[in-house]
Amino acid sequence: MPTGVHLRDPREHLFQAAERVLLRDGPDALTSRAVTTEAGVAKGVLHRYFDDFDAFLAELVLDGIARMEAQATALRESAGTGTVAGNLTQALTEVFGSVALAIVSLITFRDGLRARLRQTRPVGVPVLAEATDMIAGYLAAERDLGRVAADADVETLALMLVGSGHLLFAGRESTQPDDAAVRRVVASVIGPVTR
Structure with a gap:
């Protein structure tokens, strides 16, 4: 996964990636790994902005x-x-x-x-x-x-x-x-x- 990539609005970037996964693959496929892979970022990026995956989903x-x-x-x-x-x-x-x-x-x-x-x-x-x-x-x-x-x-x-x-x-x-x-x-x- 890429590291050190600057994102203008990381939260919005992650939300958009989650929406794409959700629409394409459904709710059972929506995992933190699927979101970060779709967003093209390291898994740690999601956890830098959200306490856990359910906190991310609630914000979504x-x-x-x-x-x-x-x-x-x-x-x-x-x-x-x-x-x-x-x-x-x-x-x-x-x-x-x-x-x-x-x-x-x-x-x-x-x-x-x-x-x-x-x-x-x-x-x-x-x-x-x-x-x-x-x-x-x-x-x-x-x-x-x-x-x-x-x-x-x-x-x-x-x-x-x-x-x-x-x-x-x-x-x-x-x-x-x-x-x-x-x-x-x-x-x-x-x-x-x-x-």
């Missing part, structure tokens, strides 16, 4: 959640534009078409990671919980604009959309559901409350 999850916050802001700002179904279709495709789906599998697969994440996120599955909050926030904004019924339970609708989206995208080896399939699910969930 939190990094993905932080990126989702930017998506949540953009989705809320789209309220009142396009169609509600179109905006939600795009949001679900972005969430589940990314590494987020693989991270959910990783959280499910690794007990130590789940236990570490429970210390700061005691409720829900990280990533799915944030996706649910993102969708609920958007639906609330649309409700305020009158494009979603005033009595709509946006939290329940968000749970339904995220759960359905997760099931729609999960377990696919190489192909994602097409836009029409995602839109059908969205329309089924929100049809009764949208104008």
Whole structure:
């Protein structure tokens, strides 16, 4: 392994390598050696920045959640534009078409990671919980604009959309559901409350 190679942002470099391994080989193949090999660095580099591998994985999850916050802001700002179904279709495709789906599998697969994440996120599955909050926030904004019924339970609708989206995208080896399939699910969930 190379040593003495200067990395601009070693943590981000390691996160990107972990995401590639996770997407390509799945959660059971994600080891510290696989990450450092993928990143092209010595194994000690990972342990220089993280206490142990579960600490690294927890930071990987939190990094993905932080990126989702930017998506949540953009989705809320789209309220009142396009169609509600179109905006939600795009949001679900972005969430589940990314590494987020693989991270959910990783959280499910690794007990130590789940236990570490429970210390700061005691409720829900990280990533799915944030996706649910993102969708609920958007639906609330649309409700305020009158494009979603005033009595709509946006939290329940968000749970339904995220759960359905997760099931729609999960377990696919190489192909994602097409836009029409995602839109059908969205329309089924929100049809009764949208104008």
